[in-house]
Amino acid sequence: MAVAFDEMNIPGGDLRPAYQELARWLKETPPEALEYRRQEAELLFRRIGITFAVYGESESTERLIPFDVIPRIMSGKEWTLLEKGLKQRVRALNMFLRDIYHGRDILRAEIVPDDLIFQNPVFRPEMNGQQVPHDVYVHIAGIDIIRVDAEHFIVLEDNARTPSGVSYMLENREIMMRLFPDLFARHRVAPVERYPDELLSALRSVAPNGASGEPTVALLTPGVYNSAYYEHSFLADKLGIELVEGRDLIVKNNEVFMRTTEGVKRVDVIYRRVDDDYLDPLTFRPDSALGVPGLMSAYAAGNITLANAVGTGIADDKAIYSYMPEIVKFYLGEEPILKNVQTWRCREPKDLAYVLDHLGDLVVKEVHGSGGYGMLIGPAATKATIEAFREKLKREPEGFIAQPTLALSTCPTCTASGLAPRHVDLRPFVLTGSKSTTIVPGGLTRVALKEGSLVVNSSQGGGTKDTWILDE
C-alpha cells in the first residue's frame, strides 16, 4: 500500500500553506484547552441531540458520532477544481438516468452492458418512459471523495439515492464557531450556512408545472427510529417545511395532500428520505407501513415531484460506478475532471481471476451494499475471513467489485495520546434544481479514529470533522 498523503505536512518538515495558521495556533494552545473544548463539543452534541440510531441494537439506542475538533482545511484553489469536477459528474449522472429510463442511447452504443441495468434490483421498470419534472433526477448528491496526493482527488462513491450527513456539515461548523472563535478570526473560512436556502430554492424550482406559485415542499421521513432521523428534523426545521411521515399524507385524485389541523393541504414537492422500496405499498413493498398508498400514481400523473427521483439507485450502484469515466465522456464529450478508483468488476472473468489471486491486497465490496457493511478489507482481514469471502465471491461474482486498498490522505486528529494523523474522506453535497447546479464550499469530512484504520463510516466507529475551505 502506498504511503498516505499528509494533508498538513510536506515530507521533510514543511507545512502545507493552508495549515500554517492552524499549526501556529496549535503550538500556542495547551493540550488541556483542546481537551476541554473537545468535551464541551461532546456535551453540546448530546444536548442538542445530534445523534444517529444504530441498527441491530435496541430501538432506543442513540449514539453520538464522535466529533474531532481539529478542522480539515483545503485551499480555495483546490476547492475550485473539486467543484468543477463535482458539477461535471452530477450533470453526467442526471443525463445517464434520463437516458436509462428513456432512449437508452448509452446501451445502444454499448458503453454500459444491458444486463447491468436490466438485471439490477435497483433498476425501476416503473420509471420507464416516465417524465420527471424538469428532467432532474438527482436533486441532492453526496459524492464521496478521497485525496491521494497534492494534485489528485478521486471519487470513491456516488450517493444518488438519499445521501445523508449534511446536518453534520452544518452543525460541526456551528459548534466549531462557538468553541473556537479565535481560530476563525485567524482564517477566512468560506461559509456553508446557506445550504438550507439553496436546498429549498432547488426543491421549489423543480415543482410540477401544475403547482401554485408558492409550491408546498415537505420532507418525508420514515420516523424517529430511522438512523438519520436527527438530520431529517434538522433539515425540515432549517428549511421551514413540514416533516411528514407516510401516515400524514394521503393521495386523492392523483394529488398528494397532508393532514393538517385545518383539513388537508396539497403538497407539490417531497424531499423524501424514504427508500424507493418503501415509498408506495401499492407499487413496491406491500408490507411497508412507511409509505403513501397511491404516491406513485400521483407521480406518474405529474402532480408531485420526488427528490431524489425514483430509480436513481441505478446511478450509484457500485457496478455502474466503474463505468463513470465512460459515462462522463459519452454525455458531455469531456474528459472527467475527477478520476475513479481503479475497479475490478468481478463479473468479468479476467478481473475475477485477478481479484481471487490478490484478495489479501484488495478491498472487495458488495455491489449493492452501503454503510461499510459486507465488505472485505484484505490487508486487515484474517486468513479465515479471506477464505470465507473467496467462497462468496466464487458463488456470486457479479455481486462484487474490488478496488486497491487506497491510501486515504491523513489529517491531524485528537487522540488519547495527543495529535496524530488519521485517514479522512470528504462528502460534498451537490444540489441540482431546474436551472443550476450548486455546491456550498465544504462538505462532511469523515475520519477513521482508530490508528491505521481506513473505515470512516459512522456505523463502523468513524468520526467527523469540520471542513474548511479557505477563501483566498
Place this chain on the structure above:
Amino acid sequence: MLSRTAENLYWLARYVERAEYLARTIDATLRVTALPAAYIGKTNEWDSALLTAGVAASFYEQYKEANETNVVEYLSFSPNNPSSIRNCIEAARLNSRSVRTALTSEMWDTINSAWIELQEVWSKGTSTREDLAKFLRFVQETSLRFDGSAYRTMLRNDAYWFSRLGLHLERADNTARILDVKYHVLLPEEEHVGGPLDFYQWSSILRSVSALTAYHWVYRETLKPWLVADLLILNGTLPRSLASCYDNLTRNLDQIGVAYGRQGPAQRHARGIRNRLEHSNMNDIFQHGVHEFIQEFIVDNSRLGEIIAKQYLI
C-alpha cells in the same frame, strides 16, 4: 399545521404536567407521613396517593401493600406503570423528537437534558430520602422550565395553543382528582373539623397543588374544607383551579377558532363547562354533592379531550 404535530404537542404538554403533578403528590405525601401519628390519624396516605394518581387498581395487580417504598417506586420509576414519572418523561422526549421542528430550542433542550439526567438517576437509583427529594425537585423544575420556555419562546400560533390545551386539560383533571379523593377520604363525620388532623391533611392537598400560600392570601382564615374546595374549583385567580383551567381552555380554543376561521364542537363544549363553573357557587355544589360535581366534571373534561382529538388531531 400537521395534525400529528398538534397531537404530539398536546400530549407532550400533558406528559410534562402529569410528571410534575406526580412529583408533587409524592412530595406532599412524604410530608404528611413524616408527622407523628397523633397528627394524621390512621388513614393510609400512600393509598390515597395511588387513588389521586388514578393507578390504584393497576398497583394492586403488582404489589400487596401500599407502603412508601412500593408506591414511590411505582409512581416514580416503574416501567410497568404507563404514567410513572419515568414513563411520562420518556414519552415526552419521544414526542419532542417527533415534533422537534415545532419546538423552540429551549423547549427541546429542557426535555432532552431532563431525559439525559434521568438516565443517570435510574442508573444510580434513589436509595436515600435526600436522593428522592432531589429527584422530585428536579422533576418539578423540569416542568417549570419547560412551561417557562414555552411561554417565553414560542410563537403565539396554533402550536402554542395546542400545547396549552394539553397542559390545561391535564391540570384540570389532576386538580379534580386530588380534590375528589381527598374529599372522599377526608370529609369527616366524627372528626372534629378544624382539629390538627384536618389541618395537616388539607395543607397537604394545597401543597400538592402548590396553593398553600395562595389559600392564606385569598381567605385569611385557618384551613376549612369548603374554602379549599372553593379555591380549587371556583377561584379564577388560582392558576390550578378548575375555573382558571377552563378560562384558558376556552381562550386557547377560541384563538384556534379565530386563526382557522371556524368554530366547532370543541369550542362549544369547553364554553359549556366554563359557563357551568362561572354560574356555580359552593352552596349549590355542596347541595348537589361535591363528589358528584367533581365526578361529572372529570367526565366532561375527558370528553373535551376526545372532541379536540376528533376535530383537530386525527
